[in-house]
Amino acid sequence: MAKLDQTNQKILRELCRDGRVSNLDLADRVGLSPSACLRRVQELERSGVIAGYRAVLDKAKLGVGFVAYVTVGLNRHTKDAQEAFERAIARAPEVTECHNITGAVEYLLRVEAADLGAYKSFHTDILGTLPQVNAITSYVVMGSPKDDRA
Amino acid sequence: MAKLDQTNQKILRELCRDGRVSNLDLADRVGLSPSACLRRVQELERSGVIAGYRAVLDKAKLGVGFVAYVTVGLNRHTKDAQEAFERAIARAPEVTECHNITGAVEYLLRVEAADLGAYKSFHTDILGTLPQVNAITSYVVMGSPKDDRA
DNA sequence: GTGAAAATGCGGAAATATCGCAACAAATGG
DNA sequence: CCATTTGTTGCGATATTTCCGCATTTTCAC
Numbered sequence: 001m002a003k004l005d006q007t008n009q010k011i012l013r014e015l016c017r018d019g020r021v022s023n024l025d026l027a028d029r030v031g032l033s034p035s036a037c038l039r040r041v042q043e044l045e046r047s048g049v050i051a052g053y054r055a056v057l058d059k060a061k062l063g064v065g066f067v068a069y070v071t072v073g074l075n076r077h078t079k080d081a082q083e084a085f086e087r088a089i090a091r092a093p094e095v096t097e098c099h100n101i102t103g104a105v106e107y108l109l110r111v112e113a114a115d116l117g118a119y120k121s122f123h124t125d126i127l128g129t130l131p132q133v134n135a136i137t138s139y140v141v142m143g144s145p146k147d148d149r150a
Numbered sequence: 151m152a153k154l155d156q157t158n159q160k161i162l163r164e165l166c167r168d169g170r171v172s173n174l175d176l177a178d179r180v181g182l183s184p185s186a187c188l189r190r191v192q193e194l195e196r197s198g199v200i201a202g203y204r205a206v207l208d209k210a211k212l213g214v215g216f217v218a219y220v221t222v223g224l225n226r227h228t229k230d231a232q233e234a235f236e237r238a239i240a241r242a243p244e245v246t247e248c249h250n251i252t253g254a255v256e257y258l259l260r261v262e263a264a265d266l267g268a269y270k271s272f273h274t275d276i277l278g279t280l281p282q283v284n285a286i287t288s289y290v291v292m293g294s295p296k297d298d299r300a
Numbered sequence: 301g302t303g304a305a306a307a308t309g310c311g312g313a314a315a316t317a318t319c320g321c322a323a324c325a326a327a328t329g330g
Numbered sequence: 331c332c333a334t335t336t337g338t339t340g341c342g343a344t345a346t347t348t349c350c351g352c353a354t355t356t357t358c359a360c
Contacts, residue, residue: 004212012207019169019203023317033340038318040338051208051300053169056201057162062154069251069258086295098296101219101289108219108289110299139251139258145236146248149260149299150201172347183309188349190307 004049007032011040012049019053056150059112066113066140072127073105073135081132082106088130094122105135154199157182161190162199169203206300209262216263216290222277223255223285231282232256238280244272255285 004012010030014021021029027037044050059067074081082100089098089109097110113119119138127136144150154162160180164171171179177187194200209217224231232250239248239259247260263269269288277286294300 012205015205016207017204019205022315024315034317035319035341036339042318047211048208049211051206053203053205054167055162055165055169055203057166058198058201061197061199069249089296095296096298098294099219099291100293100295101291103287103289137253139253141249141251143250144248145250146239146245148246173349174347184347185310185349186308192349 008040008044011037011044015041015050015053063114064112065115066119068111068113068119068141069139070109070111070123070127071105071135071137071139072107072109072133074107074132075134076132077106085130085132088126092122092126094119094126105137158190158194161187161194165191165200165203213264214262215265216269218261218263218269218291219289220259220261220273220277221255221285221287221289222257222259222283224257224282225284226282227256235280235282238276242272242276244269244276255287 007030011026014026014029023038023041024034026041027034030037032040041050072085074085085107086098089095089107094111094113095109096112097108099108100106101108111119111122113122123136123138127133157180161176164176164179173188173191174184176191177184180187182190191200222235224235235257236248239245239257244261244263245259246262247258249258250256251258261269261272263272273286273288277283
């Protein structure tokens with residue numbers, strides 16, 4: 001595993017802020033020559049510390065006007081039931097996250113939809129029709145004062 | 151606002167998969183000449199549909215071995231109390247997301263820590279000491295079968 | 301059809317990434 | 331204390347890519 005000295009931490013911070021910064025600029029900001037900087041970045045990529053790069057899209061401008069977190073409880077706790085549920089979730093484009101959590105219910109989902117109507121369709125026609133699903137509780141997101149993963 | 155024809159959708163899909171793909175490769179994949187492709191990307195950036203680019207880090211390799219979602223209820227529902235709470239959250243590096251939600255409690259947080267011990271410290275020393283905080287419930291993430299925002 | 305507006309492809313100049321190489325620094329062992 | 335090894339750095343040359351002007355083609359409304 002690559003060691004995380006102060007320079008590598010700076011590199012990661014800059015790349016999280018702007019994943020498309022040129023190697024020349026990046027080298028400037030972290031105080032290295034371009035070649036030394038490039039080698040560090042390549043090592044961070046090779047070792048998997050940098051898992052990849054992504055464009056961050058403005059969901060609102062793509063028609064997403066409704067976000068909710070949804071807890072889901074299953075009626076059976078078998079491996080089969082969980083796998084079937086997770087397969088169905090993988091197919092649903094509205095679901096951007098699915099976490100297996102501790103507590104009274106098994107799953108926490110993040111669901112993105114165009115509007116309340118679109119969410120209702122998802123709630124009724126997709127989640128509601130899955131035979132493994134027992135309990136559904138929706139928490140509508142009114143705002144996100146902090147979202148470092150956006 | 152930029153129109154989202156099929157080509158632009160392809161571009162966005164590719165850039166979400168690999169935000170650092172070269173314009174030459176991207177043009178190939180979406181079936182355009184490099185110059186036409188570059189112009190579309192620049193327009194998507196200018197219009198804000200592409201909000202930016204980020205490196206995706208492997209949190210596990212950075213020492214994050216514990217993730218939890220935490221619901222927080224406040225004891226006062228004044229604007230002041232909310233703002234004070236949100237300021238405190240903004241300062242806490244363990245909190246990667248803070249959502250204002252509908253339901254029995256006001257907030258849903260995503261918290262990342264090195265391990266259970268580090269989380270306990272955060273829970274006790276940070277969250278527990280905020281005067282506005284009334285109820286705290288933790289849901290430990292055991293796995294994330296789907297996480298498009300990772 | 302016809303004209304206006306937008307999108308496209310081409311080509312070249314400028315900027316950038318990439319890699320070999322030698323110098324340097326920090327640890328290791330005698 | 332010195333020699334050796336290992337890892338990192340900066341430099342410079344080359345290959346690649348970005349970026350922009352320009353002419354052509356396509357699209358669309360009338």
